[in-house]
Amino acid sequence: MAIALFMIFLLALPFFLFIILLKHSINNNGNFNHLPPGPPGLPFIGHLHMLMLDNSLLPHIFLWKLSQNYGPLMSLRFGFKPTLVVSSAKMAEAVLKTHDLDFCSRPRLRGATRLSYNALDLAFSPYTDYLKEMRKLCVVHLFSRVQKYRPIREDEVGRLVEKIFQLSVDSQPVNLSEAMMCLSRSIICRIGFGKRYDDGAERSRVNEVHKESEAMLSSFSFSDYFPFMGWVDRFTGFLTRLEKAFKELDTFYQQLIDEHLDPNRLIPQEEDLLDVLLRIRMDRDFPFDLTIDHIKAILMNVFIAGTNTTAATVIWVMSALMKNPKCLKKAQAEVRDLVGKKGFINEDDVQALTYLKAVVKETFRLHPTAPMLLPRETLRNCNIGNPWI
Template structure:
């Protein structure tokens, strides 16, 4: 669809064929980012990887993020953190027969992101930390008149948006300042592993780097990790568990697999994940039906081009509807059914390189660089939740009554939190 939203020409991509043309044939043209009102503020004037304009700075900061922070080698160094936090998650569930899985999943993923990024959890202030995350997400995903009529930005002073934005940004900025100050303190106790702030400060001091990064640019990268990392992982876990509850035969098959692999150990270890073939299909299917960000981060064309015979002007804002593409009956049989077996004889993956009918992490140059980090976290947490517990809905709630409504926002949360009863299984 080609729309005129205010003064902004807008293209909405709803098919895998169009997505392939954009991400493969014209990827450079579609690698720009629009300057959005809230995103500009939270990304420190578009200094983050997600919102930086396409160009030399973006290439260098993305290279730093991938090589120094999100490479397979770096992700592996955080294995102990993942193991410890999964163990904490399982202990909490074991102590409470009834759990709010939506709340637990967010706390779990947030604790891991905090330890990986900042070197520690913020347990005493965890409630405020989650509130700050929620507020930031709401501002980034909410409606802003200035994003469609740039000359009406002054209205944000009257409607309270600018005040909300400034207050949330200042709180986040003060938090980052304290974290950086702690890391620069020579008396700081030696950490078990380098965290993201340690690495970024080393890069800042390295004269051989192609670009020099300042503290605001470091904060921009931290915002990417903070916003994109915790919320999306938690959302994916909750939707997959909800789908499994509604499909007990799939749940049973997945549990049989993880319990067979974990036999004699009592839990699923990270090295076991490569053996969990069916669980990987379950996760693929969950991400197909419920991509955490149903509208991928918007893009902007850097020049004019032709897509499927239509002229697309420069500075066109582009939304890719990953959710609609993932349920397109042209590519998926019974697209609204949760059926992991559809991937058994399929080479379709979600890496966004050769297949464009499944795009939970985006594709092309501006695809999500954190895919390796996110997937292993989802796999490890889900495998252990299924291994250690039998799950069912609270007494009196039927599977067909489970509410699957989605909440509006940047990340597609389940509107009604997922509350389940868990029973410990002797292994």
């Protein structure tokens, strides 16, 4: 009898889910009347299929082409999440500047929330008093130290130039992508943690932790778009993989913190970012109780967000110059004229490289490393142009 009732329940469950989803879809369609125009979507999944099935274009290129038909403000629905796509400079200014306080929060995404220790970081934290204080802490105590770390940047660039020179002497090829990733990661790790990963095994481990964490931040989670279907993530393996990535990342951070708290550790000439955060925690110089988890969340932003963006930009610049020999020769001539008899360029000389800076800016325009930025969440209704958001 019990087995029969259980089978009836299993057979009836899809029907009840269908009724609930249909009702939710109808309600959503009614709420979309006041939003900007957008393409027709499918029941339940909305417009998710448009991004997942069309692999011929990058997502931001696909959305831009779609905006040519529906305007700079376009409404989409990803599952049960209504989404506004902004595709013009004027509308972007309205959202990011004029109505910044209305669009300043972040949605809670499963992967980002877990890896940021329940959104305790800067990038994925919702707009609260905590975020205001955390921004103030980072601006005053961390970002203000950029110039103090100039010797680290110049030393790492010098190491890379020496390595490339040695490879050229030996007539060996240079893997630019790998070299730039190593450069940016070495700079980030020395500034953030005071460590340089030269050992092959340790470097491979750090690379793998970084790669897997990035993958989890951009992976699809059912709970992000279908809140009542979060249990599906367990069957797809997403939760298992996410938890494994979190534990590896947490172990990496904890080892760094333990090394910095070791009383026998040699005191460095210049504090790294982790030293600064631990000192603030010890001095209790923060309105909130700054815990180890808060520090780990900030380290996540430093370690993950700061590596690929820098390397990818340089790789795109070099790729663009190689495809345009005339531009390459002009940039080389400008650099060589500035170098003269010095034989090297420091950070102060960069301001005089007008043409090279123009090349970098054009690369930012053509190949942005984060073309869609991080998603934002509205805090209140507002009027942008004519539609109400």
